[in-house]
Amino acid sequence: MLDMNKIKKDFPILRVKINGKRLVYLDNAATSQKPKQVIQKLVEYYECFNANIHRSIHTLGEMATEEFEKARKEVAKFINAKEEEIIFVKNCTEGLNLAAYTLAREIKSGNIVTSIMEHHSNFVPWQQLCIRKRMEFRVADINEDFTLNYEDLYSKINKRTRVIALTHVSNILGSINDIGKVAKEGGDAYFVVDAAQSAPHLKINVKKLDVDFLAFSAHKMFGPTGVGVLYVRKDVAERLNPFLYGGEMIKEVYITKTKWNKLPYKYEAGTPNIADVVAFGEAIRYLRRVGMNKVRAHDKKISKLALRELKNIRGLKLYGPTKVKDRIAIFSFNIKGIHSHDVAHILDSEGIAVRSGHGCAMPLMRRLGVNSVARASFYIYNDEKDLEALIKGIEKVKRVFKVD
Amino acid sequence: MIEEIYAERILDHYRNPRNYGKLKKYDVKARDVNIPCGDEIEIFVKMKGNKIGKIKFTGHGCAISQAAASILSEIAKDLPKKEIEKMSYEDFIKKHLKINITYRRFGCATLALRVLKNALKKL
């Protein structure tokens, strides 16, 4: 069990009042709030050891480099990767694009397989790659219960499949996909996983999952904005060519040729976001102290309660699995006759922050037959009281719209 | 108070939009979306001289965007083209929607007027 009092105290923003009400922050799938430890680390970096890394001999340069590499070590350990397999980018989106651009130089024909539940950032890069290369773009469907349709997925994978691009957890449905299983069935294709929604909630072991690329964003897991991680399996990272050219990623440059730096620097051109990477290291330490098992247990507890409560609300349609084991605590819904935007606005008048709109998953919206959804997503500082506030808030939405 | 935004009149226009549908015969049409929430409005206009003769709209979206389109369709009829061109978004909200709109709903509230202005530019 999590010590909720202690956790809530770690997040200064939870004391902010919204429209005179207690903040009930349920937009964690968009970005999480930051614990004071992470905020303090940012301040500490700028006040005590700001310098460029990997190039300065002076003390500050050494301190900054050390802290930066310590963060890399934390991230590597967090997903059971080697340090040289961790590439820092600016967000999950950049990580996925980096994968797409480097792979684009490798592959020529065939097909790329993805799913209908992808966020645009793991859909459009592959769609565009297919258009450029005249490759076939194949999109696996979902089941009636909002889980991935594995049969459909496997039927789309064949000998000509060059890339499988799949999300670990859907940012709309909350569905968890069995990445390990797909890796086994996926054959020789490169396997690229979008872990933006899973890394904050689930224990990830890249060696067990056996994937080639895996990307996520720091800001959804207590870290600052402006930092993402792309894991690239060592043999793949060694074989592929770098994406961006410039400082840091170079070993030797001659007039006619250049030798790349070793991993992971080969993929990190230019001065990185040092401060935010350092603070992200602190975010990972925070998650490690809490324990990913406890994070998941809390998530399951909230999911169970939320599923029970939401089911009882007349006119509410939930888009996501109804079994706790198949999902994380992301709840997308619509209320009959009320647009998600209005739902979100009225909830906000009660201090409740939820997302509304297409959630950067327009193909999925079309598949669900809707234009938008309201989405409440929970994290470790959310408790039963927050869920209760949401349920009461939804009742208010219905009152304002005079529906029952 | 949130109830002031979702006033009876707004909810009524949202649920019973006036002039909803398409015109078979029209002089201009235009369509646009409000990116953050995906509201969508398409407006058809048939002119009568320099005035708006017939106007109809279709679309989907939040109560504010749809009610605004319905209200706009009512006030725009018989108005000279110039009046629409001149009409500021703030004035439209204040005089015609008559609700207090903050920055986050400005796009919803003004989508229809933006589409109508764009349609008239094509004339």
Ligand SMILES: Cc1ncc(COP(=O)(O)O)c(C=O)c1O
């Ligand atoms: C599943 C999924 N993939 C990718 C992203 C993109 O993350 P970012 O905007 O941080 O690059 C998100 C964030 O919304 C997401 O939920």
